[in-house]
Amino acid sequence: MQLAKHWRLKGPRYRLAAVRHPETGAICFPPPADSAEWDEVALSGQGVVESFAAVGKAADGFVDGSIMALIRLAEGPVITAQLTDLEYADVTIGLQVEMVTRKLRDLGPDGLIVYGYKFRPLLSQV
């Protein structure tokens, strides 16, 4: 079930916990493995769709037809994430999105429910 892996990733996944280099100020997400000395910083969750694609045949545990996107976060990093609360026809490059914490995977009746970030259109613009 890879419980340790999911546990290690909970901060970045649940709330976009990133790290800032104490000297250069560079923000890195997800935090690199050797960032124990960096400062934790919470990202705003605001971003813009840079590119996107529908997943025709998803990997086990994911849903066919889900929409993956490259999101440029307001603080700079570009991440890959699933879009939610919209249809494929409604996605455009440049769409402003915000982070929500949703179910990513359900590992079955004897498994973990994996939560993490997805992005949706700004609620104020729906």
Next chain:
Amino acid sequence: MAKPVLPTGIVGYGAYVPRFRITGAEISRMWDGGPGTPVAEKSVPGPDEDTITMSIEAGRNALRRAEVAATELGAVWIGSESHPYAVKPSGTVVAEALGCGVQISAADWEFACKAGTEALTAAMGMVGSGMLPYAMAVGADTAQGRPGDALEYTAAAGAAALIVGPAERAVATIEATLSVVTDTPDFFRRAEQVYPVHGNRFTGTPAYFGHISNAARGLLDQLGAEPGDFSYVVFHQPNTKFPQTVGKQLGFRPEQIAPGLLAPRIGNTYSAASLLGLCATFDVARAGDRIMVVSYGSGAGADAYALTVTDRLAAVRELAPVTSTYIERRTEIDYATYAKWRGKLVMG
């Protein structure tokens, strides 16, 4: 009647309602239910939503309005009858997602549809006694109804989060609360069963109406107050009719109930229902308004609260989406999609 020792209030509130709706007419079409349904439509959680995800969004909204850091919370308590895990508290995930510190209490509460107000009363106790600076109480549910049962028309999804803190930072001060509990088997679900059972008309007079009336009248009497002293009142709302009927019986006017009456548009959000109604009432209330809230939970019990709005409410209202933003964001789905998403199809 219980009163906090220290001046205490609600310092932040946040609502969440999923965007999907199924109409009563669509459910009736499937089951030959005829015209006239208990609510016009109900909210349905998306396939990536549950009590934990909805609690997180409601909690974030409450933190924005409270203008306190998540690390200042001493408790995150989730009231629900649809916790995703039988064993592993929803509050553990919600507290982590909100960015709370590890020195925190995070437990789950249960009491049918008043699990959220159980958490609220506990939060009042901890803050009102000076043991904690701030405590978050959430009511959230993704309710299930057996296919074709009367409950299927109303069993909905939503969440509401309240942060209890010192009265000087409150959007509404808490004057007092009163709880009523009896052993009344109007609605229950045995362990391992998927769907609850209910006592049809037995859920009315001895259950919903009896307990809400006792709690509301008890609090009014002990405060020396009358229904006319309150600008607004919010009751638990399992359907459109019950809260309007109990309001009339108690002597409240329809306009006192109207802002917090959400059931016609989103159904019965169970543990969230009375708290979401309070959120919607906060969205329109003004400084000085007194608000009465009375929850109801099957089994059975009711919690009544008397609140008074402060001038801070208007200053923080727009820091997070108002309740109507979520309610007006609606995407209608058909029964087949609803049945698939809600796990009603047995895959063999």
